[in-house]
Amino acid sequence: MxxxxxxxxxxxxxxxLxxxxxxxxxEMGVPKVGTAYEDKELDIMFETYEGARKEYFVVEEDEKIIGGAGIAQLEKGSDEICELQKMYFLPEARGKGLGHQMMNTCLDFARTQGFTKCYLETxxxxxxxxxxxAKVGFxxxxxxxxxxxxxxxQAWMIKDL
Incomplete structure (x- = not known):
């Protein structure tokens, strides 16, 4: 490693990214419609996450991006609810505890921004x-x-921050 x-x-x-x-x-067989695959933001992640109360974090190994995840206010939701967005890792990033580290990084950021709940879809x-x-409380x-x-x-989860 x-x-x-x-x-x-x-x-x-x-x-x-x-x-x-x-x-x-x-790899996961996710449909190309109705999912993150067709999001316009995928090609402009830096620009998408500029601004207040949102941030996208990348995981890099030896300067190669191997995954990432972001936090932003839930679209058309309460000001108190953020969404964990686009959390994906290449196979070489899995099984190393990086998902848990990334989750903590994102949720810590969400708390500093005043969010009280975090929503996700998978x-x-x-x-x-x-x-x-589920292990971290969703x-x-x-x-x-x-x-x-x-x-x-078709799977929706929430966590109190």
Missing amino acids: GTIKIRPVALKDNKA AAVIREVLI MPYMKDARKLY TYLDAPMGDTGHYSC
Whole structure:
């Protein structure tokens, strides 16, 4: 294992980050419609997460991006609810505790921004991701919240911060 660092996204990361996210979505068999795959933001993650109360973090190993996750206010939701967004890791990043570290980084950031709850959407068959979310205190919801545009995501979770 090389040198691993979690840091805020930079403009120079856009192309590599978009490739990582799309690669993981394809690997996981995620539909290309109604999910993050078709989000316009994928190619401009740095610009998307500029501004108040939002941040995207990348994980890099020896200066290669191997994953990331972000926090932003839930679209058309309460000012107190943020969303954990686009948390994806390449296979070489998995099983090293990076998901847990990234989750803590994102949730700590959310707390500093005054959010009191964190929402997320995922796919029912993403068992490892759902297991991690439950381990850090996310619980299941019966219906989606806000307006993410990810109508193909059929598992919704929330956590008190």
